[in-house]
Amino acid sequence: MERRSATTGLRRWSRVAGMVACGLMMLASAPVGQAKPIYPAPDPDPFYAQPADIAEYEPGDVLGTRAMPPLAAFPETDVTLVQFRSTNSMGEPIAAVTTVLTPRDRKPDGPLLSYQHIINGLGAQCSVSRVLYTDDPNLMVREAPAYNFALRRGWSIALPDHLGPHFAYGAAKLGGQITLDGIRAVQRVDELRLRESPVVMAGYSGGGMATAWAAAMAKDYAPELRIAGAAAGGVPMNLVKMLETLGLGAHPVFGLALAAGLGLEREYPDRFPLSEQLNDKGLTVRQSVANSCTNDLLAAGAGRGALDFAKTTSMIDDSEARSVVEENSLELYDGTPNMPIFEWHSPIDGLVPVDAIVNTVGRWCDAGVTVQSLAVPVPDHLTAAVLGLPHVLSWIDARFRGETATGNC
Missing domain, CATH: 3.40.50.1820 (Alpha/Beta hydrolase fold, catalytic domain)
Structure with a gap:
């Protein structure tokens, strides 16, 4: 019945993990703007x-x-x-x-x-x-x-x-x-x-x-x-240990880290306000990857890091954002x-x-x-x-x- 009516290398991946937990916690640490989470387009089926x-x-x-x-x-x-x-x-x-x-x-x-x-x-x-x-x-x-x-x-x-x-x-x-x-x-x-x-x-x-x-x-x-x-x-x-032990910095596969942050924001929109931390470049990239899979995510963040997309360069220890990771x-x-x-x-x-x-x-x-x-x-x-x-x-x-x-x- 239908519903009712009807390995590119060790260093590369270790840096990605650091960015997922560390860079995105930095971006989500303090309210800076009014941007709201961006959700995927509704499935046409x-x-x-x-x-x-x-x-x-x-x-x-x-x-x-x-x-x-x-x-x-x-x-x-x-x-x-x-x-x-x-x-x-x-x-x-x-x-x-x-x-x-x-x-x-x-x-x-x-x-x-x-x-x-x-x-x-x-x-x-x-x-x-x-x-x-x-x-x-x-x-x-x-x-x-x-x-x-x-x-x-x-x-x-x-x-x-x-x-x-x-x-x-x-x-x-x-x-x-x-x-x-x-x-x-x-x-x-x-x-x-x-x-x-x-x-x-x-x-x-x-x-x-x-x-x-x-x-x-x-x-x-x-x-x-x-x-x-x-x-x-x-x-x-x-993920907290990834935050504390793995570093930041630009990397060819930063797009996967950004995607993880956007995904957490979708699930915790009030506690992980990543989009409020993005600058114009970050918001543009966010829009472009809102429905993307692995290859497009990689391409969007290639050679970039958290600081390229953030409004602030400071790390702010925000308890709510951290609690999401915990x-x-x-x-x-x-x-x-x-x-x-x-x-x-x-x-x-x-x-x-x-x-x-x-x-x-x-x-x-x-x-x-x-x-x-x-x-x-x-x-x-x-x-x-x-x-x-x-x-x-x-x-x-x-x-x-x-x-x-x-x-x-």
């Missing part, structure tokens, strides 16, 4: 529109489904869009979407993998549900082999658009809530035959953030879900997972502070969580993602077979 009565639904309620055309990259696989009710960071109801890949020869209540893909973007065309129907090389070259491994084993895969309807790039807690509500919704769609399926979550980097947040929040946010485990790799566990830093979140965890990372990752990963995993272990941690012996963020994948798939397969997880805390 009415399926994605939020129903007027969204508040009448509960988190995870299905708002609609749509059967999609088959994809050549995934033979003998059905594709279904599911729109559902979720919750934003302010506790308000929102509509979100997940894409479900189901093998045609699957058994009823077969395994369900919720995979949180990396999404770098501010507009509708950047969502996983859209990118699947493009020739995006990152998805088809890097991700398709792993998806097909899972599909051939009879697993269904849910791919949530975990940035939400405003494409709040950088809002990690939001991604966790959308992930959990997406699992709820998928299991409530009768024709998918997944109601009693064992569930595992997985993701890396930005997708790992959504996964790890979902794992840590599940006990309180979705206590009825029976999730067999979560595999989260390369997770930025503490609220999206998992190391500072009290909740702990109620499921086994597989965590993997590079021990000398230039993108995320490794001590934040170690501290978070240690706290979870102390709380009795079964954690299997793998330090992949490579010197960069993205290579660790690829080399860790065989271990991840083996661990997930064991969870689906019902084996008891072991840890190495």
Whole structure:
């Protein structure tokens, strides 16, 4: 049914991380102007529109489904869009979407993998549900082999658009809530035959953030879900530490940092007023990237830094802006997972502070969580993602077979 009526290098990425957490906190520190947040253009497809009565639904309620055309990259696989009710960071109801890949020869209540893909973007065309129907090389070259491994084993895969309807790039807690509500919704769609399926979550980097947040929040946010485990790799566990330890300065990929700031402003318009801090050049660039994906974001900020787009050159320590970053830093979140965890990372990752990963995993272990941690012996963020994948798939397969997880805390 339709809805009711119808790796370019270690140094480059480490500087990007610094800019995301540091430069944008500087820009958002004190009210200077009257510019308001800029939101993405409404999706032209009415399926994605939020129903007027969204508040009448509960988190995870299905708002609609749509059967999609088959994809050549995934033979003998059905594709279904599911729109559902979720919750934003302010506790308000929102509509979100997940894409479900189901093998045609699957058994009823077969395994369900919720995979949180990396999404770098501010507009509708950047969502996983859209990118699947493009020739995006990152998805088809890097991700398709792993998806097909899972599909051939009879697993269904849910791919949530975990940035939400405003494409709040950088809002990690939001991604966790959308992930959990997406699992709820998928299991409530009768024709998918997944109601009693064992569930595992997985993701890396930005997708790992959504996964790890979902794992840590599940006990309180979705206590009825029976999730067999979560595999989260390369997770930025503490954005505050990025602020404090990584420097500023112009860089060819500053556009991704600016996009993260704009995304946080969309989610926290009263507490993270980035647009008020932008000069004329910054406002012009903001307008040009309001609906952009990775390549256009990179082009817009190439060779620039926070100081190029700010009205002020001083760093102002604003408690409200800082609190937004803290609220999206998992190391500072009290909740702990109620499921086994597989965590993997590079021990000398230039993108995320490794001590934040170690501290978070240690706290979870102390709380009795079964954690299997793998330090992949490579010197960069993205290579660790690829080399860790065989271990991840083996661990997930064991969870689906019902084996008891072991840890190495």
